[in-house]
Amino acid sequence: MIKNLLKYAGKYKWFALLSPLAIVLEVLIEVTIPLLMSVIVDCGISGQPIAEKDSFIADMLINLGFADKTGTDLIISLGVLMLGLACISLICGAAAAFFAAKAGMGFGAELRFGIFKKIQGFSFANVDKFSTGSLITRMTTDINMIQNAFMMAIRMLVRSPLMFTMAIIMAFSINKKLSLIFMCIAPVMFALILLIGAAAHKRFTKMFKKYDKFNTSIQENLIAIRVVKAFVRAKHEKDKFKVSNDELKDASIFAEKLIILNGPIMSVSIYSCIILILWVGSKLILGGNMQLGDLMSFITYIQQIFMSLMMVSMIFVMSVMAKTSMKRVSEVLEEKSDINDDTADGNLKVKDGSIEFKNVSFKYSKNAENNVLKDIDFSIKSGETIGIIGGTGSAKSSLVQLIPRLYDVTEGEVTVGGINVKNYKLQELRDNVSMVLQTNVLFSGTIEENLRWGNENATLDEIRKAAKIAQADEFVMSFPDGYKTDLGQGGVNVSGGQKQRLCIARAILKNPKVLILDDSTSAVDTATDGKIREGMKNLLPETTKIIIAQRINSVQHADRIIVLDDGKIDDIGTHDELLSRNEIYKEVYVSQQEGKME
Ligand SMILES: Nc1ncnc2c1ncn2[C@@H]1O[C@H](COP(=O)(O)OP(=O)(O)OP(=O)(O)O)[C@@H](O)[C@H]1O
Ligand SMILES: [Mg+2]
Structure with a gap:
């Protein structure tokens, strides 16, 4: 010692x-x-x-x-x-x-x-x-x-x-x-x-x-x-x-x-x-x-x-x-970092945004009794938009955190671009799998500095393009100092919804092959939420998009939707398919429609 x-x-x-x-x-x-x-x-x-x-x-x-x-x-x-x-x-x-x-x-x-x-x-x-x-x-x-x-x-x-x-x-x-x-x-x-x-x-x-x-x-x-x-x-x-x-x-x-x-x-x-x-x-x-x-x-x-x-x-x-x-x-x-480059091959590049979960089980600590995720099996094609829906605690965040290796699987394997995520260098993997965390933070500094976390060398045009997709450009430009606005510690100077949009812009700026939004538009109004989805669809067609949301609205246009229930996949399908056959999905949908009518 x-x-x-x-x-x-x-x-x-x-x-x-x-x-x-x-x-x-x-x-x-x-x-x-x-x-x-x-x-x-x-x-x-x-x-x-x-x-x-x-x-x-x-x-x-x-x-x-x-x-x-x-x-x-x-x-x-x-x-x-x-x-x-x-x-x-x-x-x-x-x-x-x-x-x-x-x-x-x-x-x-x-x-x-x-x-x-x-x-x-x-x-x-x-x-x-x-x-x-x-x-x-x-x-x-x-x-x-x-x-x-x-x-x-x-x-x-x-x-x-x-x-x-x-x-x-x-x-x-x-x-x-x-x-x-x-x-x-x-x-x-x-x-x-x-x-x-x-x-x-x-x-x-x-x-x-x-x-x-x-x-x-x-x-x-x-x-x-x-x-x-x-x-x-x-x-x-x-x-x-x-x-x-x-x-x-x-x-x-x-x-x-x-x-x-x-x-x-x-x-x-x-x-x-x-x-x-x-x-x-x-x-x-x-x-x-x-x-x-x-x-x-x-x-x-x-x-x-x-x-x-x-x-x-x-x-x-x-x-x-x-x-x-x-x-x-x-x-x-x-302390040995459990997630490291030990198993990595330095030359491997992420070739596309396809993702596959093969018999994945996961728990947070070795000593935990029960798995948080159980027997997860599915695959996503590159460029697809996938929605994930499920009650709180159904392990939605846990599931997506395995893709950029924020945690490692307990059993089974996760692949990106056809290759086990453990074989990529962390830098390579995380540069290509960009994730907006559910509890996200901005740092003290200007908006521009914060967005540059996504890409240090981005030009102002690129920054604005990413911000436009995230519906952030408009409100940023309305500030007297624009992109030079100082955010204060932890980003206190912007509203909750604005903060979420900046976090999305930061993730988009990476120009990733996979983009994961973990409940990232929860504080954004429905219309703006729709515009963000539209923007991502049109301007990031190659990128695989995974959207976790509480609102059916946010995921119903996705190519496929995964319904998670207590750590297990309950069903996968399009909005219409799920609406006709899946009880959980139907229930959530109906309850949200009722909310609208009131
Ligand atoms: N860091 C952690 N350590 C131990 N257990 C955790 C940790 N994070 C989450 N869990 C547990 O894992 C389970 C799934 O949590 P997770 O955050 O994936 O749910 P979620 O579906 O994202 O919920 P929400 O909709 O509220 O975000 C929960 O029972 C939670 O208690
Ligand atoms: Mg979550």
């Missing part, structure tokens, strides 16, 4: 490597400074000659020409040396932080892009599996967590062990007896931190689940805010939001409660250790077995050791949180 994710950091590996290098230098300086401090105290203040001080730093200082210096002279020159070193360490620290930030943020951005690309390749079934809310959490909260953990890991994974080892060596070199004191406390503390981390992991997993629920709830509300207002459901929505918000809060507190225990455990350990060392150390000094400066630098090392342990614990906590996030992000990255 980690290896898979780290691929995304590849581009930034140099930054990720430079950062630890700068840190090595920073740590080396940090562990040297307390030694210089002890020389200042013992030689500068207490007056002991440098040559008599038993420490390797003293030997180094003698080599550097400090041997003759004493008193204030020694204090000032060592002070300047320390200042210089502190500055270098500061610069290294800043550089390390900069490189780490660059690597971390870059890694996050690549990862987000990776997920986004992956989602674009998802089939409808894949999207059904992860809720949209969950995908958003994974792309935002989870990736933030991973990127912060990565940034911290780059800096701390080198810094802590190095600092820890160096400081222990220094502490032992100063006084072995004193060092043993904290060597007893440290392991106990470390074990405690690990235990807490392990427990926190479970709680964080729960917290992220709540995040998903929370995001799904907001997302649904925002998308449907108009419906919420129309039904005056604001109070109900507020209550619903409060529940998921509170649940998220409780889960976060529950998880954080454990993590914050780390701080107090650390503080108690550090300060009890220091008190103990001061007590033992002062006895050693009084007995003449230790110098004051050494005790001072010893305590600094102890602090450094604890600091590095603290950092290790922070990394641990962070990695615990990040592990949950990494798992969730990997799930998306490793």
Whole structure:
């Protein structure tokens, strides 16, 4: 999992490597400074000659020409040396932080892009599996967590062990007896931190689940805010939001409660250790077995050791949180799109718009008990116009979604142009099978930009021609900005029927061999609906047209009409044939005629 994710950091590996290098230098300086401090105290203040001080730093200082210096002279020159070193360490620290930030943020951005690309390749079934809310959490909260953990890991994974080892060596070199004191406390503390981390992991997993629920709830509300207002459901929505918000809060507190225990455990350990060392150390000094400066630098090392342990614990906590996030992000990255080009032959072209369903059965998920479509068998000649009619839930949408492979059949096969749809590249298939989905959307941008989704290179004339067939040209031209009219987010600036006509124009612009309209004129008045059908018949004679509708009107002129009932084909025939022999069709027809007469 980690290896898979780290691929995304590849581009930034140099930054990720430079950062630890700068840190090595920073740590080396940090562990040297307390030694210089002890020389200042013992030689500068207490007056002991440098040559008599038993420490390797003293030997180094003698080599550097400090041997003759004493008193204030020694204090000032060592002070300047320390200042210089502190500055270098500061610069290294800043550089390390900069490189780490660059690597971390870059890694996050690549990862987000990776997920986004992956989602674009998802089939409808894949999207059904992860809720949209969950995908958003994974792309935002989870990736933030991973990127912060990565940034911290780059800096701390080198810094802590190095600092820890160096400081222990220094502490032992100063006084072995004193060092043993904290060597007893440290392991106990470390074990405690690990235990807490392990427990926190479970709680964080729960917290992220709540995040998903929370995001799904907001997302649904925002998308449907108009419906919420129309039904005056604001109070109900507020209550619903409060529940998921509170649940998220409780889960976060529950998880954080454990993590914050780390701080107090650390503080108690550090300060009890220091008190103990001061007590033992002062006895050693009084007995003449230790110098004051050494005790001072010893305590600094102890602090450094604890600091590095603290950092290790922070990394641990962070990695615990990040592990949950990494798992969730990997799930998306490793999800195999069930609909892909694996079985495709790149050279195959869709030769015509003939369609055949051979013994097709279909269900949305493998675990579902019943098939949504059962034993579907029929064929359509290229250029035919086919109507599909049936009650809600009779699986009309499910049936046509199999043609451009929005879902794959469970059993049997669907062919277009005489060849199984699975053998075409998706791009080739979907370029030739254009579908206006039942719940369709436009995007923010101008009308022209939206229509160009159908064909990027279309000229304005071609765009207008498609719009004319869809009966959209007239109303578009009546807007002051015509085709340059901005649609607003989700196409809010046009009416429901206008939106449907734009969606049809977009699909026609593809110049497809098969055009599927899934209840796409439901919000269009009958007269305009008739004109659209007329236009398609005259101007797109070669194209196979499949029209799903609730109104008999919309399909009665079709060459043949398929009557679907509960996922099965009840009958296929012309309007007259069906009217004379099919009960369902007759019933629908009669009920709609009655409606007209009233
Ligand atoms: N994404 C989905 N996941 C699981 N089940 C689904 C999904 N979409 C539809 N179904 C189920 O499949 C059945 C057929 O639905 P479908 O949308 O094909 O009906 P329809 O004939 O198009 O209805 P309508 O006229 O209301 O559009 C329904 O029982 C529905 O609950
Ligand atoms: Mg439908």
